[in-house]
Amino acid sequence: MSNAKNNKKSEPKDKRKQSLKLYSIGTIIILVVIVLVSNILFEKVLGKHMSFDFSLSNQNSISQESIDFIKGLPDDTKIRIVGLMDRPTSLNNNPMRYIVPLLDDYANKSGGKITVEYVNPETYPSILKELDRENVYDLKKDQFAVYYQGKVIAVEPYDCFTYDSTYAQQGYMFPTANAVEYSFTNAIANITSGFTAKAYFVTGLQCDESTQLKHIMSSLGFETADLAVSDSFAIPDDCDLLIINNPQTDISEKVKTVMSDYINNGGDFIVAVNFYNNVGESYPKLNAVLNMMNLNIDNYVIRENDATYALDQTGFAALITRTDNYTLFSSSSQFRSSYSRPVRAYDNPYSYIKTDAVLTTSSTATAVQIDENNNVHEFENAKTYNVAMYATYEGMSDPPCCYVFGTSDFTSDSYISSYGYNDANVQFIRNCIRDITGLNDYNNVQIQSKPLDDYSIDSTKVTSSNASVMTIVFMVVVPLALVVVAAVVYNKRKNL
């Protein structure tokens, strides 16, 4: 009887307990669900808009130039950027740290025109076939493939940076600037423009390395290849532009003949020669080819006598200015040049050859000879010299065109890697290439390179004594003092 009474009493208690238990578990489940759903929704709906790039030079955001260009693409444009790798997660001290967040920004700001995905071809081998059905693009793991309507431009992470040429010669690749946006926006511009061209670099004349120039040309949509000088030298039919970049020796008779035919067939070319390691070289055969375009490179070096132009005491490094016809080639009117040779119009009598001065010195420059013992001999009176000239044939449907530079400061690896892709010289040569190949008719975007983070501290303060003092203070004195205080406190209070 009493048991029954007790059971009756405890029944409401159990019920209350049960309901409180249910309430407790229910509130936990509801809170977890609310937190999960709100996080997912916030991330999906507002996540993109509630992200702000405060980094130096907006490293992780695309510039207004890229945004405007992408906005200008037709609404139905679908560009895939495929990273042929697993999505990198650990970006610390890794070049991908500049690439991954920027690509995410392309996807965020393109309004659906650009998608970014990471597919490892080792896990999904079919991705290579999917992007490159004909297997013509030679896509490899760890590259980025910019894909549009069956066409692909491969972007190597390595090519998204400029490197210090001094260190490169010693085998170290020390990046100097971030050109990730430059590389990807121009890849997008080129793949959507329909422009394709092939440029050949003549090699075997102790020419400068042309890695940086090739990179610039690649960003303009050019495929580049080397053309070695040999007895069987021939310019392929698919050559749209031939480049001779700072040869230290003259061209051979064979190259002269082939280039003459090339010019007669309307071929375009760029020649850059300076006066530094090749003081005794007058390039008679190269000049014979240039003479066909009514141009000639002289075997002198230009000395700038105007103090406002000269960049050093010798006057061999100086500023040069563009002529009026080339104001659109660069926002800057002055460019650096050093050890430049004069380029002049030859006395070819054919009136159909049109020549044009492109870059000139001040009116007080002189041409001087330097012999092999470094003795300087004044040669000509002070006047304005041309450092670069343009020539073409008038009245032809597909005339040959050429730009001839008496300096290598527009094309050499050492110059471009030192001054970066934003430099006026680089901007100028880029527009020369666009002009000579008709690329001006296509889309192209000028993107500024961005500086890389530099966390260096004043080297004079990184002394062993400073390091020792800091080691003692931060790692010995402070922690030890705190441990001593802890011991004192423990001793005083252990019996409380």
Place this chain on the structure above:
Amino acid sequence: MLAVFKREFLSYFRSPVGYVAIALFSFLSGYIFINNFTTGSVNIASEVISLRSFFVVIVPIITMGLFAEDKKRGTEILYYTTPIDLFAVVMGKFLAAFALYGIMFVNVFIHMIVTKACNGIVDIGAWGSVIVFFFLAALFISIGILASAITDSQIISAIFCFIMILVIQLLSTISSLIGSTIGAFLSVLGVKAETSNAVGEAIINGINWLDPFTKTADFRYGVFSVAPLIFCISFAIVFLFLTFRILEKKRWSNG
């Protein structure tokens, strides 16, 4: 809440715990800073990111006693017999542990000053890392408080907290392990390779979604997003609420 906060915060300095935690943090941060300093390049963001690895040691030290000690001494009865909101008690203890973390972090601020004095850079990425550090600290402290509330043994509490934080820190490794194992298992069962890879990847992505470290990775590069911060705070609230419910259970359960 203020009274609980004050009591708990001061108790860190009435026992060796607070001093030992600060000493440990000071030693570790000093070691990382000096290592960077001697290379001639100091990135405060990297230092702060490295310090996050020590959450797994420092958080259990400062949270293990928060409730476990009271339970052991029997003083937890005060929470139920005094007219104080139980959630305020949880919040007070949470804020006390968080404030101790703030004091520890003074070390890093000193390193920032030294860096500036040596013409180094304390950029927006460094401040981003600091913000993330505190949001992650809030998340992990809430886990530590939960661990402390479920047991009356400080050791068990510390071990539980250690394991929880370790699992979160290794989430991306664990996810790839689970994802690839399941993918391989499906392949063995005869599922098409690409389908099994896709399933594996979906599992990896699903688990990685819970990884606060991946979510907040971009802060060190100066890209600030609100979503990861909301993630940290909301899950910290979940763990604090769980702690509150565990404590409140005593009001209605027999045990």
